[in-house]
Amino acid sequence: MATNGSAAVISAQPASYDPEFRTIDLGCDLAHTGRMQLDYAKNFTVDEFEGGVRLVCEANGERFLVVPAGASAPDGLDPDIAVIQQPLDSVYLVSTGMICLIDEIGALDAVTVSSVSAEDSPNADLTAALEDGCTDFGGKYSAPDFELIAERGCTLAIENTKINHAPEVKQKLQDLGVTVLTELSSSEPEVLGRLEWMKLMGVLFGREDEANARFDEIAQRVWAVADQAPTGKTVAFFYINDDGAAVTRRSTDYFAQMIQLAGGDPISFDPDAEAEGSSSIQAVIDLETFYAQAKDADVIIYNTTVDTSVKSIADLTAKNPLFADFRAVQDGEVYACDENMYQAMTDMDAILEDLRCALTGSGESAGFIWKLD
Known part of the structure; x- marks a missing residue:
């Protein structure tokens, strides 16, 4: 160790x-x-x-x-x-976070129904299975194809915590004889x-x-x-929501820890869990407060796993003129991340390498974090 x-x-x-x-x-x-x-x-x-x-x-x-x-x-x-x-030979897989884990242990052939289509799949092996017809697209978590799930004889559904917002779907699956397991890895x-x-x-x-x-x-x-060794660089990781507020991660979140593991110092905000829009994982901060604490960050990583509209530094400053005053913007140290980054747990080392490349300005990106012009 x-x-x-x-x-x-x-x-x-x-x-x-x-x-x-x-x-x-x-x-x-x-x-x-x-x-x-x-x-x-x-x-x-x-x-x-x-x-x-x-x-x-x-x-x-x-x-x-x-x-x-x-x-x-x-x-x-x-x-x-x-x-x-x-044996599990017919599973309805809803949690995209578990795809890479199941694939890593060689059990993806047991997934017969998926909540992602071939076009949206974050995993090459699952994409191939969907294209070959070995696995069927069975609808999103909130509107699954119950008839297909029954026809394929699924005995287990692996969900993520989004299923908590659709209790009627969970109950319907259970009524069909499908055991529903909610994975809690995101917590x-x-x-x-x-x-x-x-x-x-x-x-x-x-x-x-x-x-x-x-x-x-x-x-x-x-x-x-x-x-x-730590780099001493501070990092602001966030996106801007529809209300113009900054949505970032709490200091206890695993992505804040990943920034630390890469040698950075995450700028974190920890409002009360009851704060509007915030949760045990994320924090929603008004832009003026965010500006005051993050304007001198050495590096900005815009969370394009959520907001894909930012493809350049100009796109970021168009969100709000305040961003033009950020040190990282003026220095050109603004990065984006792959939309499937959260689902790539088995590539954790490569994600850390990309984060460290952003912090040190050296090395070649594996495609999880890249610099914006």
Whole structure:
């Protein structure tokens, strides 16, 4: 494990970490045999029971029992526990963040219905599957093609937290016999905590060895990039919303941590969670306040994963004349980012390299962060 440079901002959790949401009472007599050791992820746990059964607990209070092929769920199981029966050979994948993780462990062939089309897919293998007809486009999270999902025999839907805004969709899927698992990786405070959701995908798809090996390989690459001296450069990462306010990330967000790992110092705003438009992840700041704190930033990274309208420095200053006074604008240190950056967890080391290139003005971009003219 790296201990020098920017990598010091990554904190591994102690082996004794035991979150309150972890509840291992199944309501039946199945013997508990062990627990998966997680180093960074804080929003799920996995416990092992006799017969190879796994219990997944999530920070949202939901629990899932993963039952091996050829076995059955035990009698007397608590009714709050949803069953995921292996093997998984027909999955409705809604969470775009999980695409690269599932692909990394070689389980993408189990995805038969996707919420992204071939044209919008952020992953080459999923694009090919959609074009070949191995996977069907099944509509967005809020309006899925229930008939198609039923026809393809999907037994599991992997959603992200957007499904919380469409409870009727979740209920309809469950009425069709589809178990709905909401992944919470976006709420992970640690960069490697997001990546460690690969281990949960390994449990679900019966590819734990592959998930452990690939996680270790990618984490080592992240450590190698991050274990470099800080640059001393300050970074403003944001976009401008329709109301003309700046939307940035909180200091506890994983992207703020990525800037630190690349050797930068993120300019963060942490208003009350109740502030209009803000959340536990993002902060919405009026432009005058943002200007006062960010005008002297060494580097600007405009969040074009959300607002793709900014393709040049002129596009940014057209948003508001105040931007012309920003030091980074005057120095030409303005960057944009790839719209699929948040979904590229397995390329985390390359994203860090691109961030560091922006901070140091050297190196070649891998295409996740690039300079605007």
